[in-house]
Amino acid sequence: MTALLDVKGLSKNFDGLQVSADITLALHPGERCALIGPNGAGKTTFVNLVTGVLAPSSGTIRLAGQDVTRLSAQARVRLGLIRSFQVARLFRSMTVHEHLELAVLERERKTFRVFASVRRTPGLADEVAGLLDGMGLVPVADTAVGALAYGQQRLLEIALALALKPKLLILDEPAAGVPHSESHRILDALDRLPADLAVLMIEHDMDLVFRFAKRIVVLAQGRLLCSGTAQEIATDPRVREVYLGSRANAPH
Ligand SMILES: Nc1ncnc2c1ncn2[C@@H]1O[C@H](COP(=O)(O)OP(=O)(O)OP(=O)(O)O)[C@@H](O)[C@H]1O
Structure with missing residues (x-):
């Protein structure tokens, strides 16, 4: 199978x-x-290289077989490479539903229309309803973003990213600022992501990482140290070593 994302020899x-x-x-x-x-370790730099925010010093990045190494970030978005926070420009007074309507309309390049036009376009209205449902946002659909809990804002950010129909979704700390006791809501929503969507998550909450990821890739000092299942990573002495001294919450 052709890799969706194929990064080779990437350096910066x-x-x-x-x-x-x-x-x-x-x-x-x-x-x-x-x-x-x-x-x-270089996680953000790696994602910036993949998404086109930074140009690599050497190496290649292919998306679905196409060499995107020199393409702009915007061109990569159009090819389906979406990073959650790139799309998350939240407006405090707009509701969750309005945000999603706008995102879907933007994608369809119909921003010149008024919001109500979504409701007259059954396919788009259904899509917004599906995004609200998938991310567990139905109860707060008509709530202004400024009144949302942190976890609900994170879920809206993911829903906005999904509105762009990604092939590869890069989730930048989806549980940032969310109380540990609430992170299961993020995980529940992530469990409902489309099965064919590839997801690359950067996250410091190791419980979330270990429960979500089927494969974990470890970077240290800019290099790929190892990759494996949660079990393999949790018991790998090299991983323990790179975390020791640098972080209190080493993988466990
Ligand atoms: N524009 C820059 N100029 C010089 N050095 C940089 C620049 N951006 C990042 N660095 C350095 O590159 C290294 C990797 O940084 P990066 O932010 O990618 O790590 P990270 O793994 O995302 O870290 P964190 O988990 O703290 O966010 C760090 O030593 C950082 O100081």
């Missing part, structure tokens, strides 16, 4: 400092993968 130097070093990684449709590593 900042003024002689190598922050991504020769990273090779492939993701297939439907994969549930997490990228972890201690602070400063």
Whole structure:
């Protein structure tokens, strides 16, 4: 099977400092993968390279067989490479439902129409309803974003990303700011993501990572240290070693 994302030999130097070093990684449709590593390991830099925010010093990035290494971030979005926070420009006074309507209309390039037009377009109205349902946002559909709990905002961000019909969804700390006791709601919503969608998650909440990801990729000092199942990663002494001293909550 052709990999959906095929990264080969990706490196990035900042003024002689190598922050991504020769990273090779492939993701297939439907994969549930997490990228972890201690602070400063190069996770954000890697995602910035993949999404086109940064240009690599060397290496190639292919999406569904197409070389996107030199494409702009916007062109990559159009090809289905969506990062959750890229689309999350939330307006405090707009409701959850209005946000999703706008996102779907934007995708359809129908922003010149008024919001009500979604309701006159059955396919789009159904799509908004499906996004609300999938992310567990039906009870707060008519709530202004400014009044949402943090976890609900995170779920709206994911729903907005899904409105762009991604092939690969990069989730940037989907549980950031969410109380640990509430992170199961994020996991429940992630469990309902479309089966053929590939997901790459960067997250510091190891419970969420271990429960969500079928494969975990560990970065350390810009390099790919290892990858494996939750069980393999949790018991790998190299992983324990890179986390020791740098973080209190090493994978366990
Ligand atoms: N624009 C830049 N110029 C110079 N150095 C940079 C730049 N961006 C990142 N770095 C360095 O690259 C290294 C990797 O940073 P990066 O933010 O990718 O790590 P991270 O794994 O995402 O960390 P965290 O978990 O703390 O967010 C760090 O040492 C950082 O200081």
